[in-house]
Amino acid sequence: MPEWGLPGAAGPEGAFDPMTLPSDDNVNAYTFCVELKGSQWFLQKGKMIAYYGQIDFNGIGHGRFERLIRTSFHSPLHASDWVVAEGSGKMLLADRAFDVNSFDLEDGNLTIRSGNLLAYQPTLALKQSIVPGFLTLIGTGKFVAASNGPVVFMEPPLRVDPQALVGWADCPSPCHHYDHGYMTGVMGGLRSLTGIGGTSGEEHQFEFVGAGTVLLQSTELLMPEQATGAVPHEPGVPGGGSGGGGQHGSTPRMPGQLGDLQRRFGL
Amino acid sequence: MFRLQGSKTLAVDLTGDAVKAKNGSMVAYDGRMAFKKMSGGGEGLRGMVTRRLTGEQMVMMEVKGQGTCYFADRASEINLVSLHSDTLYVEASNLLVTDAGLRTGTSFTGLRGGANGNGLFTTTVEGTGRAAILSDGSAVALRVAPQYPLNVDPGAYIAHQGRLQQHFRSGVNFRTFMGEGSGESFQIRFEGDGLVYVQPSERNTLGGDV
Amino acid sequence: MPFREINSKMVEAVVSPGRKMYSQRGAMLAYRGDVSFTPNIQGGQGGLGSMIGRRVADEAAPLMTVEGSGTVMFGHGGHHIQVIDLAGDTLCVEADRLLAFDGTLQQGTLFLGSQGGVMGMVRGQVTGQGLFTTTLKGHGAVAVMAHGGVIELPITPGRPVHVDPQAYVAHHGDVANKLSTALGWRDMVGRGSGEAFQLELSGNGAVYVQASEEKL
Numbered sequence: 001m002p003e004w005g006l007p008g009a010a011g012p013e014g015a016f017d018p019m020t021l022p023s024d025d026n027v028n029a030y031t032f033c034v035e036l037k038g039s040q041w042f043l044q045k046g047k048m049i050a051y052y053g054q055i056d057f058n059g060i061g062h063g064r065f066e067r068l069i070r071t072s073f074h075s076p077l078h079a080s081d082w083v084v085a086e087g088s089g090k091m092l093l094a095d096r097a098f099d100v101n102s103f104d105l106e107d108g109n110l111t112i113r114s115g116n117l118l119a120y121q122p123t124l125a126l127k128q129s130i131v132p133g134f135l136t137l138i139g140t141g142k143f144v145a146a147s148n149g150p151v152v153f154m155e156p157p158l159r160v161d162p163q164a165l166v167g168w169a170d171c172p173s174p175c176h177h178y179d180h181g182y183m184t185g186v187m188g189g190l191r192s193l194t195g196i197g198g199t200s201g202e203e204h205q206f207e208f209v210g211a212g213t214v215l216l217q218s219t220e221l222l223m224p225e226q227a228t229g230a231v232p233h234e235p236g237v238p239g240g241g242s243g244g245g246g247q248h249g250s251t252p253r254m255p256g257q258l259g260d261l262q263r264r265f266g267l
Numbered sequence: 268m269f270r271l272q273g274s275k276t277l278a279v280d281l282t283g284d285a286v287k288a289k290n291g292s293m294v295a296y297d298g299r300m301a302f303k304k305m306s307g308g309g310e311g312l313r314g315m316v317t318r319r320l321t322g323e324q325m326v327m328m329e330v331k332g333q334g335t336c337y338f339a340d341r342a343s344e345i346n347l348v349s350l351h352s353d354t355l356y357v358e359a360s361n362l363l364v365t366d367a368g369l370r371t372g373t374s375f376t377g378l379r380g381g382a383n384g385n386g387l388f389t390t391t392v393e394g395t396g397r398a399a400i401l402s403d404g405s406a407v408a409l410r411v412a413p414q415y416p417l418n419v420d421p422g423a424y425i426a427h428q429g430r431l432q433q434h435f436r437s438g439v440n441f442r443t444f445m446g447e448g449s450g451e452s453f454q455i456r457f458e459g460d461g462l463v464y465v466q467p468s469e470r471n472t473l474g475g476d477v
Numbered sequence: 478m479p480f481r482e483i484n485s486k487m488v489e490a491v492v493s494p495g496r497k498m499y500s501q502r503g504a505m506l507a508y509r510g511d512v513s514f515t516p517n518i519q520g521g522q523g524g525l526g527s528m529i530g531r532r533v534a535d536e537a538a539p540l541m542t543v544e545g546s547g548t549v550m551f552g553h554g555g556h557h558i559q560v561i562d563l564a565g566d567t568l569c570v571e572a573d574r575l576l577a578f579d580g581t582l583q584q585g586t587l588f589l590g591s592q593g594g595v596m597g598m599v600r601g602q603v604t605g606q607g608l609f610t611t612t613l614k615g616h617g618a619v620a621v622m623a624h625g626g627v628i629e630l631p632i633t634p635g636r637p638v639h640v641d642p643q644a645y646v647a648h649h650g651d652v653a654n655k656l657s658t659a660l661g662w663r664d665m666v667g668r669g670s671g672e673a674f675q676l677e678l679s680g681n682g683a684v685y686v687q688a689s690e691e692k693l
Binding site: 148149150152154157158159160161164179205214216217218 | 483484485486487503505506507508509513514550552553554555556
Binding site for chain 2: 014015016017027028031048049051052055094095096097098100
């Protein structure tokens with residue numbers, strides 16, 4: 001961990017200024033720096049933590065960016081979550097102390113959970129995926145994604161817990177897989193009659209077959225069955241249960257903000 | 268004396284001396300330790316009045332003993348800061364441990380965050396020595412100089428050092444930037460000469476207590 | 478079977494016929510091959526009595542059996558995972574911190590807080606922590622979760638370690654535990670009344686402490 005003190009003649013190690021901040025690269029695992037040179041980037045609201053220079057942030061759908069929207073943003077459902085950053089300077093992006101990473105798409109096609117996409121260059125076009133809660137990026141350009149823990153890349157064939165799924169690239173859309181094995185037999189009958197034994201929580205997964213890459217993270221949602229004797233203080237346990245949004249466990253949030261999570265995760 | 272064990276646990280080796288630490292932040296220790304609650308804001312009547320006025324929940328404890336004491340707070344990342352006869356301004360809830368020789372107090376920061384629930388007051392740490400501050404995710408230290416002022420999201424701000432002026436901006440730029448409930452429509456602009464610490468997250472501090 | 482750490486929040490394990498594993502429900506992130514996940518009424522070995530015992534003690538340990546042939550990736554809630562390999566000794570761990578473990582390990586429960594009686598009850602209510610912890614013994618690997626990761630502190634004879642009960646994750650070795658209220662603690666008003674107590678571990682072994690005082 002770097003240690004800082006008051007800037008001396010040479011400046012402390014570990015402190016950044018507009019010259020030393022990286023352009024379009026990670027500052028640390030949780031912070032990404034975008035350089036704007038009179039250019040634009042799309043970013044999710046609330047993800048900018050600091051900036052140097054002269055940058056304007058404007059919501060989408062407020063008239064000024066019609067041409068930009070026509071080419072680069074096609075998701076009416078999520079329009080209110082996004083803003084356009086325009087100007088010159090360096091801005092830092094971060095999201096709930098999640099790991100952030102940038103990826104380059106080259107004439108590619110990537111579908112990512114809306115809550116995991118932080119920012120992207122307007123050279124990419126954003127569209128809504130057929131799978132609810134996911135967005136598809138098409139074209140060539142850079143985008144920044146956030147995940148709980150580093151993203152793990154795997155190749156199909158694979159079955160994935162829905163909450164662990166971040167996205168998939170150049171890959172056929174997944175299908176649903178339901179595991180009914182546990183329902184059969186005496187034990188299964190007992191379970192469905194009395195509810196004793198509960199469910200394993202693994203009954204449903206997304207199944208990927210074919211070529212391409214699947215992106216995973218350690219799931220961020222706590223399953224309702226996991227409630228132990230103690231009441232968890234973490235606001236990450238939403239009242240909605242398995243369908244609701246999730247969040248990084250260590251970040252307490254203002255009560256008013258929880259409502260946005262549902263929408264953010266599109267579930 | 269201050270050692271990081273991983274990035275979320277601070278190990279402090281004490282040989283009869285003391286440190287000040289955030290209440291409840293001790294997770295383990297060996298040897299012999301004594302913990303004493305201290306009152307923030309100062310002693311006596313003035314201290315009590317200060318605390319009431321500021322609403323600062325800065326409750327620190329004094330830890331003294333022989334052995335090693337381990338501190339952590341909600342798995343937040345720990346950042347070590349050195350002070351050389353200067354002052355560190357830090358959100359109360361983001362201060363983990365300081366050398367006992369450093370003086371802690373509260374200071375009025377003006378309208379930095381009054382409107383959106385951030386404390387009007389912040390904790391000051393003065394003197395020469397080391398302190399450990401917390402952040403949600405590893406913090407980034409950003410220099411501020413007359414040629415380049417800095418704009419920071421209030422929820423990401425943790426601490427600053429140096430000769431800095433803060434301006435609270437609810438800029439025209441943010442008219443349509445209605446964020447997640449609070450803090451987003453506002454920005455803090457830092458000008459002058461110094462260092463600002465930001466965290467990669469937007470934890471809001473309400474009256475200093477998260 | 479050993480767990481392979483993919484990153485700090487995800488581990489991978491190979492499941493083969495005849496070698497099953499137990500894991501916490503909902504801990505599977507992805508898998509390949511032909512693997513089945515069956516909820517476990519017994520909560521592992523120990524039969525019905527063990528489950529009831531646990532429920533009474535407020536330790537909900539909903540486990541599932543993972544068996545078949547393939548590879549499974551485990552993780553949960555984005556928490557940090559620590560893999561502990563047991564070589565014949567006993568690991569004592571909070572049940573809800575267990576992510577997954579080798580099916581060959583012998584499970585049991587242990588009452589933590591040997592003073593028992595009133596003190597144990599008080600601790601249980603006050604810290605919200607279960608009175609019972611799970612013990613795992615044998616040769617095999619255990620994947621344990623903690624909020625923010627754990628640090629391992631060695632316990633040596635003559636140098637006991639004191640731990641905040643809410644930061645306690647697990648311990649192994651030949652260790653005795655004692656719950657006490659140290660004099661100094663009474664002056665401290667922490668965030669929860671759990672601060673009034675501390676867990677003293679002595680003997681020979683190691684204790685895993687998490688960098689947080691929050692229960693998962």
